[in-house]
Amino acid sequence: MKILVCIKQVPDMESRFRVSSSGNWLEESDLAFRLNEYDEYAVEQAVQLKEQLGDIPEITVLSIGPDRVGESIRKALAMGCDRGVHIRDPESSRKDPWQIASLIASFAGDKEFDLILTGMQSQDRGSAQVGIMVSEILGYPCASTLVGFSYDNGIISARRELEGGTKAVVRLRTPAVVTCQLGLNVPRYPTLPNIMKAKKKEILSVPVADFSVVDGHATTLRLYQPAKKGGGLVIEGEVNDLADRLVGILKQKTMVLR
Structure with missing residues (x-):
């Protein structure tokens, strides 16, 4: 059995975000980067499946981006993936979901992967489209927004979270694509021995020019910083007094009827 996990390196949410001089992306010199949170669930599920099947599957982890994405590939390897593939593309942040999906499909097309896992979405763009487009x-077959997963003899049972908090169970026959989200599992923390082992695992680095990329359908024209708003008001004192003061403030701001 062959498994492919697609991951993305994204800005850490604690970073300082500024719009770049070009106006259509972020100033990366201010950012720290990390493995996309949703992709960690995909990596963990692949490793759990490998453990279930007795180390029979081979897990390949794939990432597209500039040289720095190697750090995230190494983390996935330390979590239990077997080999890494880095498609070198310094302009990956400019590509739309359809172009990224076409790159993944171009790589995977002749590899006969039985299962492809991705995160539900990335924390920077949040399109939630790439995994589904890869399957197309x-x-x-594809199941998205997974919060439950089981595998038996070529059949995947996937529990999906739908809008409104409802759940649906679907079954897919491999080869298949699934997208993973919060609630599916708890990603493991790479141990020091596994981090050391990951340094010896293979990462194949190939230029983006080696793969087919379709023309883009969407272009980011401009990013804008959120408009600054006034600070909050903290009121202190006895509960009864606070209630009266709060009602007075709301009346003053015409948020309640007088």
Whole structure:
């Protein structure tokens, strides 16, 4: 069994975000980067499946981006993936979801992967489209927003979270694509021995020019910082007094009827 996990390196949410001089992306010199949170659930599920099947599957982890994405690939390897593939593309942040999906499909097309896992969405763009588009290009069945996963003899039972908090269970026959989200599992923390082992694992680095990329359908024209708003008001004192003061403030701001 062959498994592919697609990951993305994204800005850490604690970073200082500024719009770049070009106006259509972020100033990366101010950012720290990390493995996309949703992709960690995909990595963990792949490793759990490998453990279930007795180390029979081979897990390949794939990431597209500039040289720095190697750090995130190494983390996935330390979590239990077997080998890494880095498609070198310094302009990956400019590509729309369809272009990224076409790159993944171009790589995976002749590799006969039985299962492809991705995060539900990335924390920077949040399109939630790439995994589903990969399945469309490859012609594989797909289940998205997974919060439950089981595998038995080529059949995947996937529990999906739908809007309104409801759940649905679908079954897919491999080869298939699934997208993973919060609630599916608890990603493991890479131990020091596994971090050391990951340094010896193979990472194949290939230029983006080696793969087919479709023309883009969407272009980011401009990013804007959120408009600054006034600070909050903290009121202190006895509960009865606070209630009266709060009502007075709301009346003053015409948020309640007089």
